[in-house]
Amino acid sequence: QKEVEQNSGPLSVPEGAIASLNCTYSDRVSQSFFWYRQYSGKSPELIMSIYSNGDKEDGRFTAQLNKASQYVSLLIRDSQPSDSATYLCAGTPYSGAGSYQLTFGKGTKLSVIP
Amino acid sequence: NAGVTQTPKFQVLKTGQSMTLQCAQDMNHNSMYWYRQDPGMGLRLIYYSASEGTTDKGEVPNGYNVSRLNKREFSLRLESAAPSQTSVYFCASRGSPSGKANYGYTFGSGTRLTVV
Numbered sequence: 624q625k626e627v628e629q630n631s632g633p634l635s636v637p638e639g640a641i642a643s644l645n646c647t648y649s650d651r652v653s654q655s656f657f658w659y660r661q662y663s664g665k666s667p668e669l670i671m672s673i674y675s676n677g678d679k680e681d682g683r684f685t686a687q688l689n690k691a692s693q694y695v696s697l698l699i700r701d702s703q704p705s706d707s708a709t710y711l712c713a714g715t716p717y718s719g720a721g722s723y724q725l726t727f728g729k730g731t732k733l734s735v736i737p
Numbered sequence: 738n739a740g741v742t743q744t745p746k747f748q749v750l751k752t753g754q755s756m757t758l759q760c761a762q763d764m765n766h767n768s769m770y771w772y773r774q775d776p777g778m779g780l781r782l783i784y785y786s787a788s789e790g791t792t793d794k795g796e797v798p799n800g801y802n803v804s805r806l807n808k809r810e811f812s813l814r815l816e817s818a819a820p821s822q823t824s825v826y827f828c829a830s831r832g833s834p835s836g837k838a839n840y841g842y843t844f845g846s847g848t849r850l851t852v853v
Contacts, residue, residue: 657842666847669841726782
């Protein structure tokens with residue numbers, strides 16, 4: 624199993640719907656997880672981080688972590704055309720302070736249709 | 738504005754030429770990273786520096802060297818460029834411009850390198 628896997632998409636959702644992006648991971652990157660948004664031609668931008676089992680909400684974004692099943696997801700409520708981007712999932716074997724390297728999935732391309 | 742600054746933004750090299758990509762951050766972060774991003778391959782770590790004075794290889798270090806000049810600056814050097822090094826290069830440091838302790842990376846705007 625690759626360390627972090629994502630469906631490449633594209634995932635198309637209508638405006639106003641909930642977009643659900645999923646990521647699975649291996650034991651090697653099982654502590655901390657991050658979701659990045661990358662617009663075409665731009666650099667990745669951190670939008671969510673999650674370390675503990677359960678849900679974490681920030682505005683229209685909800686990150687969900689299930690360590691038993693080794694998956695992490697990102698829900699985007701009330702999707703807008705401006706949410707159209709590639710979403711990168713990343714994991715690390717470390718938590719808290721200290722240096723570590725993030726391992727990235729290849730990203731899921733999301734298109735929100737007006 | 739606080740963040741990670743990369744130069745140049747675009748570069749075309751001939752095979753065998755050398756160049757250095759510059760990266761500087763003003764967020765007082767200890768850790769800095771260099772990634773390359775290729776279509777279908779995602780982001781792959783080239784080198785990283787956990788702190789000033791230390792550097793370590795990542796997933797794809799061959800053909801590259803790095804220097805952590807001081808706490809702010811981390812440069813990536815291509816000694817003899819090859820077409821396989823055509824890519825988008827991102828520098829990153831650990832942290833958030835907002836100051837939140839979320840331990841994520843902040844990326845620079847990227848360098849688009851073409852080797853012909």
